[in-house]
């Protein structure tokens with residue numbers, strides 16, 4: 001069998017599992033948000049601040065990492081439930097892994113399931129997990145050239161978040177360049193600038209999530 005067929009079969013199986021995940025969460029009235037970024041851009045920190053601000057215990061988190069349950073431990077205090085998914089050497093979460101994670105959760109009464117994908121700006125982009133919305137997260141220390149370099153991530157995003165704006169002015173980072181690059185690839189997604197550390201800009205992010213949830 002040609003290699004291309006194998007790849008497309010993998011994606012077809014993933015898409016079927018993603019559709020089931022989406023239907024399951026839809027039926028439970030839960031909104032799923034898939035967060036994709038490079039390692040260290042602040043996914044876990046952002047969720048640590050976001051979940052209590054939305055409402056303590058309103059959200060569950062599925063966290064993907066190659067190894068360790070460190071992020072799940074960091075989120076355990078604020079989330080209604082947290083499932084750590086170790087991918088071994090895998091550079092992204094698959095819909096089947098998310099299905100297994102959802103099997104560990106009681107979705108009753110939840111507003112959101114946040115999915116912290118494996119830190120990677122390339123691999124997770126091709127894999128629908130059954131999310132309702134996709135977040136592309138960038139942070140100031142990564143540099144202002146990443147939107148142009150990793151355009152597929154930003155093209156596929158429903159919202160683009162720039163984290164660590166408390167470091168603007170300390171590090172060289174041209175915000176206009178990022179705005180221009182986003183305009184080239186995605187005119188649909190809002191561009192939210194925030195600091196998960198200082199809290200600046202968090203209101204706009206929380207407002208976007210509440211609008212997504214519909215209340």
Ligand SMILES: Nc1nc2c(ncn2[C@@H]2O[C@H](COP(=O)(O)OP(=O)(O)O)[C@@H](O)[C@H]2O)c(=O)[nH]1
Pocket residue numbers: 037038039040041042043044045046119163164165166167194195196197198
């Ligand atoms: N200065 C600053 N540091 C941050 C901010 N958000 C996260 N960090 C730090 O960035 C590092 C990586 O954050 P983490 O949440 O683990 O990133 P993840 O790998 O994407 O989950 C940690 O040392 C955080 O304290 C922020 O808004 N400003």
Ligand SMILES: [Mg+2]
Pocket residue numbers: 043044045071116
């Ligand atoms: Mg993390």
